[in-house]
Amino acid sequence: MTLISVPGLRIRRQFVLAETTSAEQSIERDPPLRKVAVVAVLHNPYAGLPVGPLNDFIAASAALGRAMAEAGVAAMKPFGIESYGKGAVIGLAGEQEHGIALITTPFGDALRAAIGGGQAWISSFSKRAAPGATIDIPLAHKDALYVRSHYDGMTVHLPDAPLPDEVAIICCFANRGRLNQRLGGLDAAAVAGVDGLT
Template sequence: MLTFVEDTRLEAGVEVDPVLRKVAVVAVVRNEYAGRFVDDLSPYYEASVELGEKIAGLAVEQMKPYGIESYGKAAIVGLDGEQEHGVALLTTPYGNVLREAVGGGAAWISSATKRAQPGASIDIPLAYKDALYVRSHYDAMSITLHDAPLPDEIAVICCFANRGRPHHRVGGLSIDDAIGEDGLT
């Protein structure tokens, strides 16, 4: 498992208050379906619950003392697997573990999945956890995994942030005006 913590204290020479913290936690697991086509991927939905609890638990710890306003998820599949294998580890059971870890979330969890070699970077999308249209929180965290995933591995990722972008000022729905019930507004 890997943990990435990024604190932004200054942007364009102006203090960021409160500090923007982004955390990504990665679990690299063996891909049982690497190198062969298996139609039924449902065992991965079930496996993603325990995996998600470990990943999200670490991420919540690393976010302290800050609260969590944004979340996102991602997977990088090693070269012998399919993108679909990564998606199978990020479905609703995994998402609900993340929601529970952050104290509830009404919005869907933005995601990115791809197949890549070790050394690849990925931009994990971030959005406000209760209302997707909150523009201040459209963001991403970029991470690079230097020795993973190997061809028969999958890197499963969750990402949290405590606030929107530094000096956000392009309008749209604000977090204060969001209702947080339908996941959009």
């Protein structure tokens, strides 16, 4: 794994999780469903401080999004990425806004570019929590939110994180929709170029 290093951010821990599922209800599927989570746990210099601008986090977030996406692409090989999601878990001395500052537009735009493009909003979830937290990151198709086959998620456990003055940033990716999806709706194969932002 290539270490994530971003100027202006002190990253204490980072890890990549990958899971591959090849069958559901005893039905084998090809390709299998691979999900990847990339996690960066970093120092929160805003923890415990009065409300104020979060410009340093926002400025650094594009480089963070790019680096995390590149790690996700590497872990997903030999598959490509069809869906994504993001999240933040903020230590208890911080506030939810600190995590959101790191995963807003500059982060999302850089992430999309690094995976080869994406038209849709990146689904997200954030919360404050103590070390050892789990978080469910929602997944949706990267080019159109309304592709039902790709409504999914990934549960990520954060051992020893986040400490009270930390933020854990998480990106999740998948190479396909659910293994036995059969609910109809917009077809993933037909969404190239669809504007998922509407």
